[in-house]
Each structure stands twice: as structure tokens, then as C-alpha cells.
Amino acid sequence: MIASRIAALAGGLLLAxxxxxxxxxxxxxxVDIDPKTDANLFQVxxxxxxxxxxxxxxxxxxxxPGTYQVMDxxxxxxxxxxxxxxxxxxxxxxxxxxQWQLLQPEKTRFIRYTIAETWDTPVTEHRVYRMCGTSLExxxxxxxxxxxxxxxxxxxxxxxxxxxxxxADWKVGTPLTTDKQGYYTAKSYxxxxxxxxxxxxxxxxxxxxxxxxxxxYCFSKTDQVKAxxxxxxxxxxxxxxxxxxxxxxxKRYTFLYHFDDQSAGAWEHSYSSEYVLRETPLTPESASQxxxxxxxxxxxxxxxxNIHSEIIExxxxxxxxxxxxxxxxxxxxxxxxxxxxxxxxxxxxxEYLQEMSGKVAYAQTRTDTTYSLSxxxxxxxxxxxxxxxxxxxxxxxxxxxxxxxxxLELSGGKRGLREVMNELTKRYGPDKPFSEQNFFxxxxxxxYPEIGDFFTRYVKxxxxxxxxxxxxxxxxxxxxxxxxxxQVVALGANNPSYRFVGNTVQLTEVPGTWQSCGVAVGDxxxxxxGTAITPASLKPTLTELQTRKAGDxxxxxxxxxxxxxxxxxxxxxxxxxxRYDLAVLPDATPAQLALRQAxxxxx
Numbered sequence: 001m002i003a004s005r006i007a008a009l010a011g012g013l014l015l016a017x018x019x020x021x022x023x024x025x026x027x028x029x030x031v032d033i034d035p036k037t038d039a040n041l042f043q044v045x046x047x048x049x050x051x052x053x054x055x056x057x058x059x060x061x062x063x064x065p066g067t068y069q070v071m072d073x074x075x076x077x078x079x080x081x082x083x084x085x086x087x088x089x090x091x092x093x094x095x096x097x098x099q100w101q102l103l104q105p106e107k108t109r110f111i112r113y114t115i116a117e118t119w120d121t122p123v124t125e126h127r128v129y130r131m132c133g134t135s136l137e138x139x140x141x142x143x144x145x146x147x148x149x150x151x152x153x154x155x156x157x158x159x160x161x162x163x164x165x166x167x168a169d170w171k172v173g174t175p176l177t178t179d180k181q182g183y184y185t186a187k188s189y190x191x192x193x194x195x196x197x198x199x200x201x202x203x204x205x206x207x208x209x210x211x212x213x214x215x216x217y218c219f220s221k222t223d224q225v226k227a228x229x230x231x232x233x234x235x236x237x238x239x240x241x242x243x244x245x246x247x248x249x250x251k252r253y254t255f256l257y258h259f260d261d262q263s264a265g266a267w268e269h270s271y272s273s274e275y276v277l278r279e280t281p282l283t284p285e286s287a288s289q290x291x292x293x294x295x296x297x298x299x300x301x302x303x304x305x306n307i308h309s310e311i312i313e314x315x316x317x318x319x320x321x322x323x324x325x326x327x328x329x330x331x332x333x334x335x336x337x338x339x340x341x342x343x344x345x346x347x348x349x350x351e352y353l354q355e356m357s358g359k360v361a362y363a364q365t366r367t368d369t370t371y372s373l374s375x376x377x378x379x380x381x382x383x384x385x386x387x388x389x390x391x392x393x394x395x396x397x398x399x400x401x402x403x404x405x406x407x408l409e410l411s412g413g414k415r416g417l418r419e420v421m422n423e424l425t426k427r428y429g430p431d432k433p434f435s436e437q438n439f440f441x442x443x444x445x446x447x448y449p450e451i452g453d454f455f456t457r458y459v460k461x462x463x464x465x466x467x468x469x470x471x472x473x474x475x476x477x478x479x480x481x482x483x484x485x486x487q488v489v490a491l492g493a494n495n496p497s498y499r500f501v502g503n504t505v506q507l508t509e510v511p512g513t514w515q516s517c518g519v520a521v522g523d524x525x526x527x528x529x530g531t532a533i534t535p536a537s538l539k540p541t542l543t544e545l546q547t548r549k550a551g552d553x554x555x556x557x558x559x560x561x562x563x564x565x566x567x568x569x570x571x572x573x574x575x576x577x578x579r580y581d582l583a584v585l586p587d588a589t590p591a592q593l594a595l596r597q598a599x600x601x602x603x
Contacts, residue, residue, distance in 0.1 A: 029047075034167075041136070045110060052105065057099050057153035059099055060072075060099070061073045064132065067129060069132075070381060071147075080111075081111070084107045119135040134148060140198070143198075145194070149162075155189075156188065160186040160189065163183050163184075173254060195271070200219055202219050205231040209242055212248045214254075216230065218259070222279060224259070230257070233284070236346060237346060244602055250305075254273075257275045261502070263500075264276040266296075271301075275297075277293075278503075299340070304328075305430055306424075306425040313431075323377050324377045327374070332400040334393045335401050338356070338401075343601055350583075354582075359393075369464070373458075377392075399465065402470045409473050411448075414603060418603070424443075440455045475593060475595075478582055482578040489546050489550050489573060493512060496509060503534055505533050529541075554569060
């Protein structure tokens with residue numbers, strides 16, 4: 001059964017019944033979500049007031065804020081039509097991949113189109129990230145605004161009313177609220193894109209964080225993850241986040257979780273965040289991983305919601321435009337989520353340093369070390385920039401960490417990056433952007449002259465980060481290559497590298513010992529000693545192997561060109577060598593200890 005609607009299907013067309021005077025105030029969208037009849041299609045109607053020639057172009061999004069990828073949503077449109085007040089068809093034509101032209105805009109009163117979901121629609125390039133796309137299944141649906149709605153040229157800032165028609169037994173999770181008529185309201189197209197919907201067989205939980213209300217909605221394919229216990233695991237993180245931010249800059253916040261057969265990541269929004277993760281039983285370990293991802297996305301209530309340039313404020317959905325300050329939006333947010341966990345007691349100092357060591361390893365071995373953060377931000381939408389994009393969470397976070405240490409040093413331990421970010425939040429805010437061109441200078445004036453040199457060397461340029469010098473300020477030793485002298489059992493002289501393809505594990509680098517027993521790059525690792533290998537089981541299975549004795553034999557099951565084969569390898573013994581190691585100095589000086597104390601707490 002489909003929930004009650006303000007428009008009914010008649011002759012294949014939606015006939016609007018909402019008063020025209022009401023439609024003149026806002027743009028009214030109706031979306032039919034019927035998984036029984038249109039398993040992969042959404043039916044959309046836009047009811048419009050009288051148009052002029054200036055509104056002759058209907059625009060679908062080429063990209064969306066926070067995705068840093070080309071989407072070209074027009075590729076998913078299957079049928080586009082326009083009608084007059086009497087529901088007579090009017091001529092339209094496709095002007096470009098994302099634009100349709102109304103040839104008689106003055107007569108147009110209704111625009112109706114069918115648009116395919118992005119998850120299951122094959123495309124040859126620029127596949128839309130799952131968490132940023134749309135999906136329609138028998139028991140749930142995911143709607144991201146730019147994947148369903150377009151806007152009329154010149155009317156991007158017009159307010160919207162959105163009616164969703166969906167199965168009556170479905171629940172809806174979204175940061176938007178409804179009016180008395182049951183319409184979801186958005187102040188603009190940008191606001192609608194910023195406000196995703198998760199619908200279906202959901203569980204729900206709520207809590208208060210200060211005077212802010214936090215809601216969590218969860219779809220779990222086989223019900224292994226429920227909203228209430230998941231929110232319980234997240235409480236400590238939320239409390240630590242509130243302490244880090246002093247006061248939450250929002251009154252309502254919504255977490256939307258989709259658990260199924262693969263992990264795609266998460267997408268931040270101003271008042272919500274959305275996650276597409278692999279479904280596993282909810283345990284303290286899995287909840288810790290989920291919470292760590294949530295900590296990053298939650299911190300986006302600071303950047304870019306409250307601190308952003310005019311490129312974000314006046315977002316260009318037609319032509320993807322990179323911002324030089326991606327380091328701020330993503331790198332600083334990643335740093336903040338880690339420091340919040342450290343200061344909030346969610347991780348130990350040793351665990352935090354190990355995480356940062358991993359970021360150094362990624363930046364040094366998996367990216368172009370000469371590619372600056374500024375260049376990455378400006379080129380983030382290009383194929384070249386996408387190849388380096390993961391580094392914004394690694395080198396970006398490390399750069400923010402060093403900026404924090406430098407600020408603490410210059411202020412005598414009284415003012416770090418957290419305090420400056422809170423000052424910037426008060427200076428700007430959701431409706432006041434900073435200057436894309438002048439932000440480095442504005443930040444420097446707010447802090448110290450030396451910070452301008454820091455930005456020039458480590459953000460605008462790509463000088464090697466002074467990890468050893470800066471971490472020494474708080475009594476932390478950084479060693480690029482540390483020979484421990486200890487012998488350990490290992491799979492090989494180096495560990496294998498891999499990538500996840502759906503629910504499979506594909507090898508991208510193979511140690512010499514594996515090569516000698518028949519393993520090759522490109523093989524799919526199917527099993528180890530009879531234990532099936534999945535992205536979730538890979539690490540614990542390989543770790544367990546290394547608890548055995550050197551010389552012990554073990555069996556690997558591989559799949560190559562569709563054919564499975566088994567090979568037998570032996571464990572070796574080698575020296576434990578730690579790379580990019582960060583460790584606490586046992587003999588730190590009083591000055592180092594004093595600055596460390598300031599570094600480890602919210603000032």
C-alpha cells in the first residue's frame with residue numbers, strides 16, 4: 001500500500017490538487033517511491049508558478065557539496081516531460097547531459113520526469129559514490145537531493161515543498177521537518193541537497209546532547225544492527241564532541257545508517273550525516289569503527305557548515321569548482337575527530353599515535369609527495385586530483401596536527417587549533433562565508449605572523465612536514481625507520497597489500513614468500529587455512545596466522561581468472577621494523593611535558 005498522496009496517478013500522469021496560490025510561494029515537488037512497480041525508478045513531479053523565458057532551462061546537478069566528484073545526474077533521467085495547466089504536453093528538448101530546455105516556459109505548469117537510482121544503474125565513468133547516490137529496493141530507499149531533484153535556471157534559491165509517496169509501513173529518517181500538510185520543507189535547492197532521506201524498514205533512536213536533539217535511523221539488511229544499541233555505543237563520542245566544540249552549533253542532528261553487503265563510506269551534511277557500511281554483528285569492536293567514522297562526519301558541523309568560502313556558500317551545481325581550502329573542510333575535520341577521541345578518553349595516547357603513524361605511511365607511500373594540499377583542493381574534481389584525493393584525510397590531518405602544535409607553542413600553551421576554530425565559527429557562521437582568496441591572510445592576522453609561513457610551506461607548497469621537529473615540542477619522538485632488534489613471525493619480508501572489490505579481497509602487492517609459492521598480484525584471496533576471507537575477516541585471519549611458529553605451513557585459496565586454486569606457504573621470521581613511528585619520549589623535558597599537558601586537553 002502506498003501512503004496517502006496529494007496527487008494521484010491518472011493516465012500515467014500526476015494530477016496536482018494543491019492550491020495554485022500555495023504553489024506560487026514555493027516550488028512543490030512530489031516523488032513517487034513504489035518499489036513494486038518501479039523497482040529502480042523514481043517518478044518526480046514539479047509544480048511551478050508562471051515561468052518566464054529566463055526559467056526555460058531545467059538543471060540537474062553535475063556535482064554536489066562535499067563529494068568532490070563529477071556526478072552528471074542527468075545521465076540517470078529516463079523520461080522528461082512538461083505540461084500546461086490542462087495537462088497538455090509541451091515540447092522539451094535535452095540541451096546537454098544535465099539540462100533540459102522548456103520550449104514554452106510561459107505555458108509550463110508541471111514538469112514530470114522518471115529518474116533511475118544510481119546504485120544499480122550501470123555507467124561507464126564517474127560512478128556516483130553510494131552514500132551520495134540513490135537506491136530503491138523492496139524494503140528501503142535512499143534519496144539524496146541532487147540525485148532526484150533539479151531546479152529551474154535562476155531559481156536555485158527558491159524555497160521547496162517536498163511530498164514523498166511511499167509504502168505505508170515505511171519509516172522516514174531525514175533532517176527536514178514537515179509542515180501541517182505533510183510536506184517536507186527546504187529553504188532552497190541547496191538545502192534540499194543538504195538533507196538526505198532514508199526510508200523503509202528502519203529502527204530509530206534519539207538522545208539529547210545539551211539542548212540539541214540527536215536522532216539515529218538505521219537500515220540493517222538482516223537486522224544485525226539496531227539503532228538503540230548503536231546510539232548507546234556512540235554516546236561517549238557525542239559527549240566528547242560536545243566538550244571539544246564547547247557548544248554544538250546546531251539544534252537538531254540526524255545520523256542515517258545503511259548496513260548491507262559493502263562499505264562505501266560516509267557523506268557529511270550540515271545537519272546530518274549518511275553512512276553506507278558493510279553489515280556485521282554489532283560488537284564493541286565494530287561499534288568502535290562505526291563511531292570513529294561518525295566522529296569525523298559529525299565535526300563537519302564546524303567545517304564547512306560554519307566556516308566555508310563563497311565557493312561553498314554559492315555552490316555551482318552546473319560546473320564543478322574546486323576550493324583551495326579542502327585542507328580545512330576535510331583535513332582539519334579529520335584531525336579534530338582524532339583529537340576529540342584522544343581528549344575524550346576514547347583512545348589512549350599510544351593508540352592515537354599509532355593512528356597518526358598510519359597517516360604518515362599512507363602519505364609517504366601511496367600518494368605523490370610533491371602534490372600540495374592547495375593543488376589537491378583546486379583539482380579535486382579532476383581525474384588527476386581524484387587519484388590523490390585520499391591524502392586529504394592523511395597529509396591533511398597531519399598538517400592540521402602540526403598547525404595545532406605550532407599554535408600551542410606560539411601561544412605558550414594557551415591557544416591551539418581548536419580554540420582558533422571556535423573563534424572562526426563565531427566570526428563567520430552558516431550564512432557568512434570567508435574569502436576564498438584571502439583566508440590564509442585572515443587566519444594569519446587572527447593568530448601569529450609565523451602561521452603565514454606555515455601555510456605557504458605546508459599547504460600552498462608541499463614541503464616535507466616537519467614531523468620530528470614539531471612532535472618533539474610535546475615530547476613525542478618521530479622515527480621514519482625504527483629497527484627494534486626484535487624477531488617476529490611474519491608472512492613475508494613485507495606485508496601484502498590489497499583492495500576491496502565488493503565483498504572480495506584482491507591482492508595489489510605480494511611479498512616475495514607468497515610469490516615463491518604461487519601467489520600473484522591480481523589474485524583474489526578466497527580463504528586462509530579454510531577460513532573464508534572477506535573484508536571483515538581479512539585482518540583477524542592473517543593476524544591469527546602470525547601467532548604460530550616460523551616455518552609453519554599454511555594454505556591459501558586463490559581465485560585467478562575465475563578458477564580457484566590452493567597453494568601452501570610457510571611463515572618466516574624477520575626483524576620487526578617500525579616505519580613512520582611515533583612514540584612517547586620517556587625522558588621528556590619539563591617544557592615538553594608542560595606543552596604536552598596543554599595539547600592533551602581542551603583549553
